[in-house]
Amino acid sequence: MADKARIAILISGAGTNMAALLYASRMADAAYEVVLVASNDPEAPGLALAALEGVPVFALSHKGMDRAGHDAAMEAAVLEAGADYIVLAGYMRILSDGFVERWAGRMLNIHPSLLPKYKGLDTFARAIAAGDSHAGASVHLVTPELDAGEVLAQAKVAIAPGDTPASLAERVRFAEHQLYPRAVSEYVARWRDPAALLARVRAAALALPETDERESHGSPGFRVGGEKSGKYFAYFADQHHGTPHIALLVRTGSMDELLNLVESQPEVYFKPAYYGASGWVGIILNRANVDWDEVAAWLERSWRGAAPKRLSRLMDIADEF
Template sequence: MTIKAKIAVLISGAGTNMAALVYASRIADCPYEVVLVASNDPQAEGLALAQAEGIATFALPHKGLTREAHDAAMEAAVLEAGAEYIVLAGYMRILSDGFVVRWAGRMLNIHPSLLPKYKGLDTHARAIAAGDSHGGTSVHVVTPELDAGEVLAQIAVPIVAGDTPDTLAERVKLAEHQLYPRAVADYVSRWRDPVALLERVRNLALAFPETDERESHGSPGFRVGGEKSGKYFAYFADQHHGTPHIACLVRTGGMDELLNLVEAQPEVYFKPAYYGASGWIGIILNRPGVDWDAVAEWLTRSWRGAAPKRLTRLLDVADEF
C-alpha cells in the first residue's frame, strides 16, 4: 500500500483551488491526502465544502493577534492534524519569517502570474497594462521573500483583445485548478522518484573538482582523480540487492562507525550488500524529510577521503584555522 503524503490547505475565501486539490486527492493514484483545511476567516466558504467532504477544519480570526501568534495557532492545528506539507490556496496573509523557515521546503503556494513577473497583487491588471501576450499562473515553494521561491510549474494563459483583469482572472483560475493538484502531487512524490533523487545526488557529487560519473556494478558511480587513477567516492543505488531503499552510498571511517550509525538511526542509514563489507554506508533517500545538507556533508567527506592529496591539501590547511 502506497503511503500518501498528508497536506494541510490554508484558505481565506471560497477555496476553489482547495476543492481542486481535494477532488484530485480522491483519484486512486494521487500521492497525497488533505488532512486539514484551515482559515483565518471562520466564514470562509471553503470550510463548509471541506466539512461536507469529511475533512477536519480549523478557523481563527487574525484580528487582535500578532502575526506570530496567529501563525503559531495555525501551525499548531497543522501539526495536530499530522500534516507533512502546507499548501496555500488563496490564503491572504503574509506569513511570519519564522513560520516559513520552520516549513522550508514543505510549503507551497500558487500565484496568478508567470513568475518572476508580477509578484504581489494586481497581477492581471499589471500584465494587461504591460501589453503582455500572456498571463498565467505559477506554483512555487514558499520562502520569506514574497513570491520568490523555486518555481515548480507554470501555465501560460493568452491575453485576448478586450480582456479586463476580471475576464483574465476567470481563465487563469481554470488553469490553476489543473496545475495545482498536479504540481503538488509531483512535489510530494519527489522523495520516492529515483530519477529526481539521482539528479540531486549527481548535482552534488559532480560539483567537486575533477569528478566524473561512471557506472559500476549496475549503479551510477562518482569518481575523483582522473580517468586512469580515479577512485569512487559515491554510488547511487536504486533498490539494489533486494533492499527497498533508494540510497546514496558513501565511505565511512570504518566498520565500527558504520554499525553505530545503522544501529542509532536505522531510518536514515543501512549497511548495503557488497559495499558494506568495505565500510560503505547507505544513506536512505526515499523517505520524507531527507536532510540534503547532511547528504552534501557526507559526499564532501567521502570525496576528500578518495581525492588525491593535490586536491585536498588546501582544504586540509583551511581546516587548521
C-alpha cells in the same frame, strides 16, 4: 499509494483551489493526502466544504493579533495535524520570515501570473495593460521574498480581445484547478523519483573539489582525484540487488560503525550487497523527509576518505575560514 505525503492547506476565502487539491487527493494515484484545512477567517466558506468532506479544520482570526503570534498558532495546528507540507491556496496573509524559513522547501503557493512577471497584486490588469498574449498561473516554493521562490509549474491562458481583469481571472481559475493538484503531487512525490533523487545527489557530489561522475557496474559513481588515479567516494543505487531502496552508498569509518547505523536507524541506513563487505553504508533516499544536509555531510566525509591529502588539507583550510 502507501506513504502519501501529508499536506495542510491554508485558505482565506471560498477555497476553490483547496477544493481542487482535496478532490484530486482522493484519486488513486495521488501522492498526497489533505490532513488539515486552516484559515485566518473563521467564516471562510472553504472551511465548511472541508468539514463536509471529513477533513479536520482550524480557524483563528488574525484580527487583534500580531503577525508572529498568529503565524505561531497556525503553525502549531499544522504540526499537530502531522503535515509534511503546507500548501497556500488563497491565503491572504504575508507570512513572517521565520515561519517561511522553518518550512523552506516544504511550503508551496500558487500565484496568478507567469512568474517572474507580475509579482504581487493586480496581475491580470497588469498583463492586459502590457499587451501580453497570455496570462496564467505559477506554482512556486515560498520564500521570504514575495513570489520569488523556485517556479515548479506553470499554465498559460490566452488573453482575449476585450478581456477585463475579471473575465481573465475566471478563465485562469480553471487552469489553476488543473495545475495546482498536479504540481503539488509531482513535487511531494520527488522522493520516489530516481531521476530527481540522482539530480540532487549529483549536484552535491560534483560540488566537491576535483570530482567527476563515472558509471560503475551499471550505477552512477562519483570519484575524486583525477582521470587516472581517481577513487570512488559515492555511488547512486536504484533498487539494485533486489532491495526496494533508492540509495546513496558512502564510506563509513569501520564495520562496527556500519552495523551500528543499520541497527539503530534501519529506516535510514542499510548494509548494501557487495559494498557492505567493504564498510560502505546505504543511505535510503526514497523516503519522506530526507535530511539533505546530512546527505551532503556524508558525501563530504566519504570524499575526504578517498581524496588525496593535498585536497583534504585544502578543504580543512577552507573550513577554518
